[in-house]
Amino acid sequence: MIAKPNFYSRSIFTExxxxxxxxxxxxxxxxxxxxxxxxLDISKVCLYKFHHEYMSPSYREKCKIMYxxxxxxxxxxxxxxxxEHMKRDIHKFNTSDYLADNAYDIPLVNKKVPSLIKDKNxxxxxxxFVGLRAKMYALKxxxxxxxxxxxxxxxxxxxxxxxxxxxxxxxxxxxxxxxxQSYIRSKLHKVFTVSETKIALSP
Numbered sequence: 001m002i003a004k005p006n007f008y009s010r011s012i013f014t015e016x017x018x019x020x021x022x023x024x025x026x027x028x029x030x031x032x033x034x035x036x037x038x039x040l041d042i043s044k045v046c047l048y049k050f051h052h053e054y055m056s057p058s059y060r061e062k063c064k065i066m067y068x069x070x071x072x073x074x075x076x077x078x079x080x081x082x083x084e085h086m087k088r089d090i091h092k093f094n095t096s097d098y099l100a101d102n103a104y105d106i107p108l109v110n111k112k113v114p115s116l117i118k119d120k121n122x123x124x125x126x127x128x129f130v131g132l133r134a135k136m137y138a139l140k141x142x143x144x145x146x147x148x149x150x151x152x153x154x155x156x157x158x159x160x161x162x163x164x165x166x167x168x169x170x171x172x173x174x175x176x177x178x179x180x181q182s183y184i185r186s187k188l189h190k191v192f193t194v195s196e197t198k199i200a201l202s203p
Contacts, residue, residue, distance in 0.1 A: 013188055043071050046115040054092060058085070067131040072120070074129060074139070083123070094118045130167040132203055138167040153200045157181045162200060170201045177201040 002010065006023040013019065051073065055063050062078040079085065083104035086093055095118075096111035102123050110116050121141050128140040135151035146164050153162075157179050166177055179200040182193055 011188055040070065042115075047071065047073065050092070050117055054089070066129055067137055069134075074126075074131070076129075086119075092117060098122050128164070130164070130171055132167060132170060132201060136201065138164050140164065150200050153179060153198060154181050157200070166201060170203055174203045176203075 001007065001020045001022070004022060006025055008021045008023045010021065011019045047068075051065070055075070059077055059079065064076045065073060066076050067074040083106060086095070087104070087106055090107065090109060094110040094113055094116040095106050096108050097118065098106050098108055099122070100108060104123055106123070121144070124144055125142045126139055127142060129137065130139070131137040135149055138146060138148045140146050148158050148162055148164065148167070150158055150162065161179055162177070169175075170177060177200050178197050180195055180197050182195045185192055185194050
């Protein structure tokens with residue numbers, strides 16, 4: 001079997017038992033894989049359009065992007081009342097997740113309307129933000145638990161061993177923070193635990 005052109009790998013269990021993995025000789029492209037790529041590209045266009053055609057002309061130098069991801073933006077905006085501006089331009093926002101009796105009297109409209117922007121905090125005020133790298137940031141929001149993200153680090157490790165101040169210190173002092181995390185792995189039908197030390201935060 002290892003002489004076949006579609007041979008991929010083998011695993012030896014004992015002297016008399018071996019498993020051989022072969023690649024498929026035929027693959028059917030019968031699923032719209034391109035749809036995922038299109039959705040990703042369209043979401044970027046919607047995000048850039050919102051910033052360059054609405055936010056930037058409206059606030060100019062008083063609007064700064066603190067962080068950007070594939071489908072989200074974190075802004076620092078200087079203005080009298082951002083929620084009054086949202087009500088004025090409500091056609092650009094999906095506010096369906098706000099509380100019905102929200103303090104800003106924002107109407108609950110545009111539920112599930114594509115390409116509109118949502119306030120993920122639903123009116124709660126973000127008081128602090130620290131962005132280190134892509135997928136590595138922390139933020140404080142009034143009335144909610146701190147949000148802490150570090151790509152590649154288990155959420156339980158982040159919650160238990162990393163604080164908001166760690167992000168702040170990492171940014172100001174410019175040093176790295178490492179954390180140990182454990183995984184359950186399986187190889188040749190044997191289950192075992194692996195521990196690794198990973199750089200959790202870096203400026």
